[in-house]
Amino acid sequence: MFLGRPVLSAPAAWRRGLLAVLLGAALLPAVQAGVPSFHAVRQAWRPSDLPVLDRHGVVLQTVRVDGSARRLGWVPLTEVSPALMAALVHGEDKRFWQHSGVDWTGLARSAWQNTLNQRTQGGSTLTMQLAGLLDADLARPAGGRSVLGKVSQMSAARDLEARWRKSEILEAYLNLVPMRGEMVGVAAASQTLFGKHPSGLDAQEGAILAALVRAPNANAERVSARACGLLRSLAGQAEQPAAQALQDPRCQGLPLLAANAFARPGVKPLGEQVAPHAARWLWAQTVAQQRAKPGGQSTVASEDQALADTTVGALAQAWPAQISSTLDARIQRLALRALRDQLGELQQRQVTDGAVVVLDNATGEVRAWVGSPGLLSQAPLSGSGAAKLAAGAPDVDAALARRQPGSTLKPFVYGLALERRLITPASLLHDAPTQLAAGAGLYLPQNYNHRYRGWVPVREALASSLNIPAVQVGAMVGPDALFDKLNAAGLKISHSGGFHGYALALGSAEVSLMDLSNAYRSLAQQGRWSPWTAQAAATPKTRVPVPAPQAVFSPEVAFMLGDMLADNAARAPTFGLDSPLVTRGFAAVKTGTSKDMRDNWCIGFTSHYTVGVWVGNARGTPMQRVSGTTGAAPIWHALVQRLHEGQPSMPPAPPGGLVQVAVQQPGQALRSEWFLPGSEPEGVAALSSQAAARSGAAAPRFGIKSPVGGSIYALDPDMPPEVQRIVLDGEPGEWWLNGQRLGRTTAAQPTLAWAPWPGRHHLALRAADGREIQSLRFEVRGATLKPGAKIAKKA
Structure with missing residues (x-):
């Protein structure tokens, strides 16, 4: 009898188990199993x-x-809390530092107690448990381990002890042991449950993790009771019922600590998440x-x-x-902070999302990639209203999402026309209401502010982002050619040029911020395009071959575009002289806003970087009162200024193939302009504005711009005739309708307004010498005009 229980009351299976354990020492040499080295385990x-x-x-x-499973990086033993190691060894294997893999004393005690139906103890040492973690065949099956399986585990443990140091065994165990839920290793458990590295665990936290080894998914009450027992046992205290033991100062707060740890949502590993x-x-x-x-x-x-x-x-x-x-942590933080600060300012204008991209001009490497300002980035918020940023779509990568780019495509429109020598930076374009045939209907582009400036040079039209001139130039080059040029710049536009039509010049297609920023980088690289990348080679052998740069524009055209986009005086009529587009050093920049203010862009390049910014709503809803200078531009400006602190951005040197000539357009001051050889005005003398106005010498020759041939106009009988006029617009000359002279237009008075009447009409524009410049036919349908209506008047 032992403790009042007969030995013979034990099940026969446990008696046989006890006998097997006692014979284990004799069997071990015959069951030696191969064990990997510590270095191999750590490397794997x-x-x-x-x-x-x-x-x-x-x-x-x-x-x-x-x-x-959740496994974090391998943690060396020197970076594990001593409190955790002490609790683990004390709770799982008190004689770990003395035995050689098998604790025969503990194993015999465990077998004897199991035989007597007392507390069930496995008797496995940390080394034996590690053997099971390294070899699935040695792990404990759900139905219990067989005698041969136990002996094999003991043999593997002896082999581990023979080949590994004790510190290596403990280190491997701490990294491989399954913890709560999906967590494997103390690093994952420490970070997920307590939000800290294993080196920072205190005594209570270490005891909780040690208690989880025995019962990983036990409830907080059971785990805290076992953790309390470990702390008291380490201090030499006698065993007590859990309710009394938890009153010990060492155990106070353990239940709450365990409950909070188990309720804590999974968190990301330590370190920045930006x-x-x-x-x-x-x-x-x-x-x-x-x-x-x-x-x-x-x-x-x-x-x-x-x-x-x-x-x-x-x-x-x-x-x-x-x-x-290839990212730069400093630039990434700057970009994220600038975006969040600006979106905090725009919270009252229904703006929740944004993205920022910074590219290295020389290499195409991404230095900053902020796809969203939301809480997915896990960085401190700042700015008024920053707490509301979570209302956006943090999972959407707006740097790669495709959106309408608005006016940011205009430089490529003008670049294609410059390349074909259809225009020069000094050419005059007519900024006035325009009609373009579009299939069975008309395309009627408008300027952003619904104001028109008449004849303006290309430089001002581009820098001030005027829509009508851009559409005119887009019509010169044609949608198909523009479509091909944009895709040559890496924009990956879908469908075809005919599908988008003239609206392609104003950004009707969809592009990504990353690709559009890289297209602007090609302008900074003398017109040479190469793909962007964010992937750095770990070794020279893993470096991905970079394709040879492709010429999108000639160096001369790329320089002229950059020079116009950096001209603050040329953009002043639209943006003013002190807008966020003005920087201390050189910067060529363009803004864009898509239809209904759903997207706002600002993209530009300095001597070293190309910076692209998008703000809007990932769900596609429009913003309220957000323009190019109030939406994305402040972010772009703040980032460019910080990027060039102590390193001013210098303008590029002009290519040798350009010609610089002094020019003067009507109403413009005398200035120098760049031209491709052969496209410059004859001589270098400036034209007087009066002479240009009288002769139209500086005005381009477009023929008839409005109306468009084949157009059909419908008169509204409920509207007064005086408000129903067809604008006759084109180069200076005499206008003839159905063989009758209507009037004459000049550079100073470029249009006529004609009161239409129903019927099919033949319109002709003649030069001063009577030569016909162009003729076309159109039709007017609807009610007749009242008698006495004026045929034409100056507009």
Whole structure:
């Protein structure tokens, strides 16, 4: 009898188990199992969250790459809290530092107590448990371990002790032991439950983690009771009922600490989390490269597809220990802070989302990638109203999302016309209401502010972002040619030029902020386009070959475009002399706003960087009273100023193929202008504004601009005839309708307003010498005019 219980009352199975344990020492040499080295185990460790490093090795973000378990980076024993190690060893294997893998005393006691139906104890040492973690065949099955399985585990433990140091065994165990839920290792448990690195755990937190090893998914009450027992036992206190033990000062607060830890939502690993969208893209590229065949194209259709297709078994052995990027942590923080501050200011104007991209001009490497200002980035918020930023769409990567770019496409429209020598920076364009045939109807573009300036030079038309001149130039080059040019600049526009029509010049197609910023970078690179990248090579052997740059524009055209976009005087009529587009050094910049104020853009380049900014709403709702200078431009300005602190942006040197000539347009001051050779005015003498106005010498020759041939006009019988006029617009000359002279237009008075009457009409424009410049036919339908209506009047 022992403690009042007969030995013979024990089940026969436990008696046989006790006998097997006693014979274990004799069997061990015959069951030796191969054990990997500590170095091999550590090298094979693959965390579920990989750190994403900036170009200087600073951790920007971590990205989840394995959804089956939560494992963080391998933690050396020197970085584990002594309190946790003490509690773990005391609770799981008190003689860990003395035995050689198998604690025969503890094993015999465990077998004896199990035989007597007392407390169930496994008797496994930390080394034996580690053997089960390293070899699935040695792990404890759900139905219990067989005698042979126990002996095999003991044999593996003896082999581990023979080949590994004690510190290595404990270190591997702390990293491999399953914890609560999906967590594996003390690093994941410490970060998820307590929000700290394992080195910072105090005695109570260490005791809770040690208690979880025995029962990972136990409730908070049970875990806190066991943790309290560990703390008291470490202090040499006698065992007490849980209710009394929890009154010990060492245990006070344990139940609340455990309850809060278990209720805590999963948090991201320690460190900054400021580039989530870049991290997702980088991991997708990593997956694609691991799956690509040797010499194949390592690209993916989308980052979401790559992440969804990831399988641990196929890729685990190929995972890198970290992901290197081209981002710069300092610039990334600046971009994120500038975006959040500005969106805080715009909260009353129904703006919730935005994105910022910074590219290195020389290499195309991404220095900053902010796809959203929302809480996904996990960085401190600032600015008035910043707490409301969560109302946006943090999961949407607005840097890669495709939106209408508005006027930001205009430089490429003008660039194509300059390249074809259809215009020069000094050419005059007529900023007035215009009608263009568009299929069976008419396209009637308007300026943003619904004001028109008459004849303006190309320089001012582009810098001031006038819509009518841009559409006129777009009509000169044609939608198909413009479509091809934009795609040559990497914008990946869908459909065709005919699908978009003349509206393509005003940004009717959809592009991404990243691609559009890179297209502007080509202007900074003398017209040479090359792809952008955010992926840095870990080693020279893994460097992805960069395609040779492609010429989008000639260096001369790229320089002229940059020079016009950097001309603050030329943009002043629209933006003023002191707008956010004005910087201390050189910067060529353009804003854009899409239809109904759904998107606002500001993209420009300095001598070193190209900065692109988008603000709007990811859900597509319009903003309220947000213009180019109040939406994205302040973010662009703040970032450009910070990027060039102590390093002023210098203007580029003009290419040798350009000619600089002094010119003077009507109403303009004398200034110098750049021309392609052969396109400059004859001589270098400036034209007088009076002579230009009289002769029309500076005015371009377009023929008839309005009406458009084949147009059909409908008269409204409910409207007074005096408000129903057809504007006759074109180059200076005499206008003839159905063989009758209507009047004459000049550079000073460029249009006539004609009161129409129903019928089919033939309109002709003749030069002063009687030569016909152009003729066309159109039709008017509807009610007749009242008698006495004027035929034409000056407008």
